[in-house]
Amino acid sequence: xxxxxxxxxxxxxxxxxxxxxxxxxxxxxxxxxxxxxxxxxxxxxxxxxxxxxxxxxxxxxxxxxxxxxxxxxxxxxxxxxxxxxxxxxxxxxxxxxxxxxxxxxxxxxxxxxxxxxxxxxxxxxxxxxxxxxxxxxxxxxxxxxxxxxxxxxxxxxxxxxxxxxxxxxxxxxxxxxxxxxxxxxxxxxxxxxxxxxxxxxxxxxxxxxxxxxxxxxxxxxxxxxxxxxxxxxxxxxxxxxxxxxxxxxxxxxxxxxxxxxxxxxxxxxxxxxxxxxxxxxxxxxxxxxxxxxxxxxxxxxxxxxxxxxxxxxxxxxxxxxx
Amino acid sequence: xxxxxxxxxxxxxxxxxxxxxxxxxxxxxxxxxxxxxxxxxxxxxxxxxxxxxxxxxxxxxxxxxxxxxxxxxxxxxxxxxxxxxxxxxxxxxxxxxxxxxxxxxxxxxxxxxxxxxxxxxxxxxxxxxxxxxxxxxxxxxxxxxxxxxxxxxxxxxxxxxxxxxxxxxxxxxxxxxxxxxxxxxxxxxxxxxxxxxxxxxxxxxxxxxxxxxxxxxxxxxxxxxxxxxxxxxxxxxxxxxxxxxxxxxxxxxxxxxxxxxxxxxxxxxxxxxxxxxxxxxxxxxxxxxxxxxxxxxxxxxxxxxxxxxxxxxxxxxxxxxxx
Numbered sequence: 154x155x156x157x158x159x160x161x162x163x164x165x166x167x168x169x170x171x172x173x174x175x176x177x178x179x180x181x182x183x184x185x186x187x188x189x190x191x192x193x194x195x196x197x198x199x200x201x202x203x204x205x206x207x208x209x210x211x212x213x214x215x216x217x218x219x220x221x222x223x224x225x226x227x228x229x230x231x232x233x234x235x236x237x238x239x240x241x242x243x244x245x246x247x248x249x250x251x252x253x254x255x256x257x258x259x260x261x262x263x264x265x266x267x268x269x270x271x272x273x274x275x276x277x278x279x280x281x282x283x284x285x286x287x288x289x290x291x292x293x294x295x296x297x298x299x300x301x302x303x304x305x306x307x308x309x310x311x312x313x314x315x316x317x318x319x320x321x322x323x324x325x326x327x328x329x330x331x332x333x334x335x336x337x338x339x340x341x342x343x344x345x346x347x348x349x350x351x352x353x354x355x356x357x358x359x360x361x362x363x364x365x366x367x368x369x370x371x372x373x374x375x376x377x378x379x380x381x382x383x384x385x386x387x388x389x390x391x392x393x394x395x396x397x398x399x400x401x402x403x404x405x406x407x408x409x410x411x412x413x414x415x416x417x418x419x420x421x422x423x424x425x426x427x428x429x430x431x432x433x434x435x436x437x438x439x440x441x442x443x444x445x446x447x448x449x450x451x452x453x454x455x456x457x458x459x460x461x462x463x464x465x466x467x468x469x470x471x472x473x474x475x
Numbered sequence: 476x477x478x479x480x481x482x483x484x485x486x487x488x489x490x491x492x493x494x495x496x497x498x499x500x501x502x503x504x505x506x507x508x509x510x511x512x513x514x515x516x517x518x519x520x521x522x523x524x525x526x527x528x529x530x531x532x533x534x535x536x537x538x539x540x541x542x543x544x545x546x547x548x549x550x551x552x553x554x555x556x557x558x559x560x561x562x563x564x565x566x567x568x569x570x571x572x573x574x575x576x577x578x579x580x581x582x583x584x585x586x587x588x589x590x591x592x593x594x595x596x597x598x599x600x601x602x603x604x605x606x607x608x609x610x611x612x613x614x615x616x617x618x619x620x621x622x623x624x625x626x627x628x629x630x631x632x633x634x635x636x637x638x639x640x641x642x643x644x645x646x647x648x649x650x651x652x653x654x655x656x657x658x659x660x661x662x663x664x665x666x667x668x669x670x671x672x673x674x675x676x677x678x679x680x681x682x683x684x685x686x687x688x689x690x691x692x693x694x695x696x697x698x699x700x701x702x703x704x705x706x707x708x709x710x711x712x713x714x715x716x717x718x719x720x721x722x723x724x725x726x727x728x729x730x731x732x733x734x735x736x737x738x739x740x741x742x743x744x745x746x747x748x749x750x751x752x753x754x755x756x757x758x759x760x761x762x763x764x765x766x767x768x769x770x771x772x773x774x775x776x777x778x779x780x781x782x783x784x785x786x787x788x789x790x791x792x793x794x795x796x797x798x
Contacts, residue, residue, distance in 0.1 A: 234740060235490045235776025240563060240572035241545055242501040244488060247570075247776075249740055289570050291740040333568045364564065386562040412563055 155435030155474045156426070156465050157208040159405060161359055161381060162279050162327065163220070163445030164213035165454050170194045174218075191216040192267070199271045201455060205462045209323060209439075210276045212268035214447070219245045220281045220327060221289045228308060229255040234291055243448070248290040250301060256308040259315045266319050275323055278316035282328035282358060283309050283344040284337070289330060299340050306347035317354050325357040326377065329444075332360065335367040346376040357381055357405065361444045369394055373401050381405035383443035385425060386412060395432045404433055407443035408464070409457045414449070416456040422464035435474050440465045477752070477766050478535040479791040480731060482686055482708065483607040483653065484547070484771030485525045485540030486780050494777060497521045497542070518543050522592070523599040528781055530602060533788025536649060536765065538605045539596035541773070545574065547609045547653070548617050552576030555634050556583040561619065567655060567689045569738075569774055578620035582630040584637035590645050597646075605649040606642050610685065611635050611670040612663065616656035625666055632670035639677040651684040651708065655770070657699075658690030658714065664698045675703040684708055684731060688770035693720035700726035712736045712769035718751070722758045729763035735787050737768035740779045743786050749793035766791045 166174070173190045176182035198213035217223040225231040225248030232251055236244040261278060269276045283306035287298055295301040313324055326348055331341050349356045358375055361383035369391075372380055380400070384391060384407040395404075408425040409417060429438055440461060446454040469475070488495045500517040503509040525540035544550040546566065552558040557580045563572040593606040611631035620627050635652075642650055652674060657667050675683055685699065686708030692699055693716045699707055708731035709717045721730075732755075734748045755761060766787055772780040 235778055236488060236495075237486065237776055238488075238571060238773060240574075242498055242505075244498065288568075293739070293741040330570065332565065333570075387564075410562070 154208075155438070156469050157439050158462055158465050159207060159209035159277070159439055159441045160202070160211050160458065161405075161407075161441055161443070161445045162211050162214055162277070162325065163217070163447035164198050164211075164215070165447050165449055165451050166215055167194055167197070167451050170215060188216070195268055196271055199268065199276075201458075203272060203274065205459055206466075207458070207462060208274065210272055210274050211279065212264060212276060214279065214445070216264060220445075221248055221286055222246050224248070224260060224281055224286060224309075225290070227256075227258075227260040229253075229257055230294065231290075248286065250290050250292050250294050252294055254304045254308055256311050260312055262312075262315045262319050265316060265321060269320065276321075277357070278313070278321035278324040280309055280312060280316075280324065280326045280348070282326045282331075283348060284341045285328050285330040287344075288333050298337070302340055302344045303347065306344040309348045310350065313348055313352055317352055321354060323355045323357065324352065325359060325381070327359045329359070329361050331358075332364060332368045338368060338371045342371060342374050342376065349376050355379065359405070359444075361386075361407075365391055365394075369398065375402075377402070379403035379405060379439065381407075381439075381441065383407045384429075385410045385417075386443050389425060389428055392428060392432050400433070400437075403437050403439060405439035405441045406433070408440055409442035409461050411442050411444045411446050411448060411457075414453060416453065417460050419460050419464045419467060422460055423468050426464060426468045430468070430472075435472075477732075477761055477764050477791050477794045479533055479788045480536040480605065480765040480767045481529060481534055481538050481784070481787070482688060482731075482733065482737070482767055482769075482771045483538045483541055483605075483651065484544075484773035485529070485538075485542070486773050486775065486777040487521055487525070487540065487542045489777030494524075519595055522596055526596050526600045526604065529784055530600060532781065532784035533792070534784055535602055536605050537596075537600060537602065538607050538651075539592050541607065541771070543592050546571075547573065548576055548614060549574040551588055551609050551614060551635075552618065554586060554588045555631075556585050557581050557630070558618070564617075566617075567659075569689075571774070573617070576614070576618040578618055578622060578627060582627065582634055584634040587641045587645075588638050590638075590641050593642060593647055594645055603648050605651050605684075606647045607651045607653060608635055608638060610652040610654040610667075611674070612667045613654050613656035616660065628666055628670050629673075632673035636674050636677045639674050639681075639683075643677065643679045643681050647681055649682045649684070650678065651686055653686050653688070655687060655689045657695070658687050658692055658710070661692065661695045664695040668698060668702055671702050671704065682706065686731060686733075688713070688733060690714045691716040691720070693717060696720045696724045696726065700724065700728045705729065706731055706765070708767065709733055710769045713738065714769075718755075721755055725758045727760060729760050729765075731765040731767045733767045733769040734790060735766075735768045735783050737770045737772050737783060738774055740775060742782065743790075745786050745790045745793060748790050749797070752790070752794055753797075761794070766794070
């Protein structure tokens, strides 16, 4: 198998679900009714991924508000802040750690199990990594950033084990904050290692939008089987570095810029894949967007994914790859 | 007696419906449902709120909150000749992102960048308002360029000197130059000093501050304090080593002491901070200095930012009440 296609995790919520979430937030819709619509949207996204022929699926995170606060809301010792800005006109809420962290129950497993039941293709278990959870939280309890990251690692390891026991074949642990502080890269490796320790499933970590020059040397040290990188937003700048310093893991290679409304053309994406193939083996290379697509509209996301899959098929056909 | 100021940025939205009007306005503007002038009016009304919140909290030298900025880099680069604006990239170690300026030619000042914003903020304030510029060293450091770095810093210094001139012509009395990037590259202190000298040559009688944040500057504190400026801003939270460096270096220049943690929601112990600041009195010009947050407050929720403003003012008040 070569050039398997996948996505990073999130998809945009359809307008009916956005409206329902607003009603629920105002107390005008029950959690049960909202849950029905979240399942409907998830089914629609799974059907779409199957329809266009994506190989490794995600549930699209239709039931998650934000990748960090979703976990914060389900952990003891953690609350959620008011809105803070991410960039431009985008805002999010941050976890606020006020006490010792504990996981009273599995967080993602029921959703994963239900979503996997909707498809015969593998569906990734999706976690937000311990370093990112720490870096994106306000810390009002633990004495240091390291202490907080390791506390998150402990509860996320429990979650990863539960996903594996439930049957997940692929678990992705997102670390978009990986490049935040170059003096903490050892902490990233240590915390991620706690999460993946003893797991037998394929493990992935995704990161994006950082200055990778300084963090590049740790890519081979990350205790996962695959790294998933945003490449298109930065003009594939990292390819030359990978040519000089080969990656010893699989790579999921972002070929779709998730922050532009413009839909890439198939030749554009084919060219990116072809350039990736000058550095990586076909069996080592997975094709996906730069990041989660939740910032796009449903139509934009679908159009971008159709182009991605079509371009991948075209490259495979032209090279006789299966 | 030490007074209270801010570093610059402030949360432009809060949790209430009314406090989210700028977010809604920008979304409507992007959909083509709001005109330029309607969006500008909303930005101005939010700027007025932000200035009022600072003054009401006891801040004697507020800023406009950078309400109109997309980010601290592209806001300047997009209004200078010689740049294009590229994709998103992480802003230092924060979980915020800026659009990276890419140098495409000679960098030159084209038109006033923050003058109108400052004029408006000053018009709604009962106290002087500080104009804030991202400094030439930091702009160059966070931009993408195939050319020489030193040459870029010098071009940016010339361009921003023109902005200082324009601010002064508009009547600005207090100007702050933000240089967080020097905390990551103290070896470049000579280059920074040269650039600041270029800006300072245009300041006239205006008060000029250089603020370093997101880290310490212990190894170059003496050099920073020798620059031709009126005030040096320091981050004493993420740059905790600055405390000892101040006692060791004993700078004579007035300071802006960033002691209130602007990166965390935990409430600061203002009594302990006031005690630590009093202990600095024999080493620094405390009475001529300001107390401030450690960096801009936009990394906090609006309600927490308001609380931090109060803590800044309270710390200054404690120093005044019990010097």
